[in-house]
Amino acid sequence: MTKPLIHGLSRLELEEACKGMAIPAYRAGQIWAWLYGQRVAAWTDMKNLPASLREGLAGRFEIVPVTLLKIEGAHESTRKILVGLRDGECVEEVLIPARDRKTVCVSSQIGCRFACVFCASGKSGCVRSLEAGEIVGQVLLAWREFVDRPSNIVFMGMGEPFDNYDAVLKAVRILNDPDGITIGARHITISTSGVVPGIERLAGEGLQVELSVSLHAPENELRSRLMPVNRRYPLADLLTACRKFATATNRIITFEYTLIRGVNDSRQQAQALAKLLKPIPSRVNLIPLSPVKGFDGQAPVPETGVMFIDILARSGINATLRVSKGTGIDAACGQLRMRSRKVIHEN
Ligand code: SAH
Numbered sequence: 001m002t003k004p005l006i007h008g009l010s011r012l013e014l015e016e017a018c019k020g021m022a023i024p025a026y027r028a029g030q031i032w033a034w035l036y037g038q039r040v041a042a043w044t045d046m047k048n049l050p051a052s053l054r055e056g057l058a059g060r061f062e063i064v065p066v067t068l069l070k071i072e073g074a075h076e077s078t079r080k081i082l083v084g085l086r087d088g089e090c091v092e093e094v095l096i097p098a099r100d101r102k103t104v105c106v107s108s109q110i111g112c113r114f115a116c117v118f119c120a121s122g123k124s125g126c127v128r129s130l131e132a133g134e135i136v137g138q139v140l141l142a143w144r145e146f147v148d149r150p151s152n153i154v155f156m157g158m159g160e161p162f163d164n165y166d167a168v169l170k171a172v173r174i175l176n177d178p179d180g181i182t183i184g185a186r187h188i189t190i191s192t193s194g195v196v197p198g199i200e201r202l203a204g205e206g207l208q209v210e211l212s213v214s215l216h217a218p219e220n221e222l223r224s225r226l227m228p229v230n231r232r233y234p235l236a237d238l239l240t241a242c243r244k245f246a247t248a249t250n251r252i253i254t255f256e257y258t259l260i261r262g263v264n265d266s267r268q269q270a271q272a273l274a275k276l277l278k279p280i281p282s283r284v285n286l287i288p289l290s291p292v293k294g295f296d297g298q299a300p301v302p303e304t305g306v307m308f309i310d311i312l313a314r315s316g317i318n319a320t321l322r323v324s325k326g327t328g329i330d331a332a333c334g335q336l337r338m339r340s341r342k343v344i345h346e347n
Contacts, residue, residue, distance in 0.1 A: 005134065102146050
């Protein structure tokens with residue numbers, strides 16, 4: 001049987017585990033500091049613990065949550081990491097440095113079962129959900145590669161975070177711990193394809209986490225075609241949940257809108273989007289489609305972004321166009337894993 005990941009334990013669970021092993025409570029604080037202050041990767045590095053205690057912990061817990069299999073992209077630019085997991089599977093994470101922030105885009109599942117037509121992650125279904133420790137492990141890996149502590153975490157890698165709600169929330173609380181990695185909740189963004197029960201649950205957590213909703217279409221027929229999740233949670237239900245979330249948390253919601261030429265990028269669709277979002281405290285993040293194998297959609301012509309921004313602005317909605325930073329390294333989620341599997345199959 002594989003040992004549980006030590007990075008998957010909340011602070012309280014670590015204290016409980018110590019109690020169960022008859023270890024004095026203050027040791028839990030020391031272990032936490034080694035894990036998240038010093039970020040050691042070996043039990044033997046925990047110098048102020050007696051050897052017998054280190055051996056006891058090593059027998060009970062795994063201390064290496066994830067490994068770096070491959071890294072693409074140059075230093076100081078967007079880089080993509082293929083992250084190895086203990087069962088031989090892999091996920092992707094993306095490191096996005098900017099002048100004032102160092103953002104890590106983490107995965108929450110191996111693959112995804114939501115099958116949005118333009119997304120590489122959903123092309124071969126979901127293998128499994130990640131454990132909290134595997135999510136925390138991605139952030140520690142990013143810290144090592146960035147050299148500095150990541151400033152922002154976005155759950156926009158592979159998977160649907162609300163299809164793995166408990167592990168994602170546990171990871172958020174571990175990342176947010178004031179004696180640990182200390183990433184403020186406002187610097188953590190959970191992005192959902194529109195899983196209404198997840199939005200409702202998150203609204204009641206008492207956390208100041210940012211919510212991002214992938215919208216991609218202003219009406220049901222098109223949205224259901226692009227994102228099958230819309231058949232289960234149509235726009236009216238989704239937007240009601242969003243409005244309640246905004247009221248309960250006093251947060252502005254970010255709506256992601258991937259622009260696909262001739263599909264969802266017309267002036268009328270921009271106007272419909274503005275009308276739909278007007279009642280909700282919202283901002284819009286426009287993303288030009290990143291080409292994906294298996295989907296023949298194209299990125300919009302360059303003027304489209306400005307047209308959307310203008311129309312949304314007239315309804316008082318702030319919109320930004322994401323500059324595609326990762327095209328050269330297949331940064332749309334799931335692409336690197338798809339390619340690495342192909343290589344594995346071809347060999
Ligand atoms: N499942 C979650 C988080 C992962 S996807 C969600 O749907 O929000 C992160 C964002 O990238 C989503 O907005 C998704 O729709 C978008 N995306 C996926 N594939 C893309 C592509 N080929 N081009 C542009 N954006 C893409």
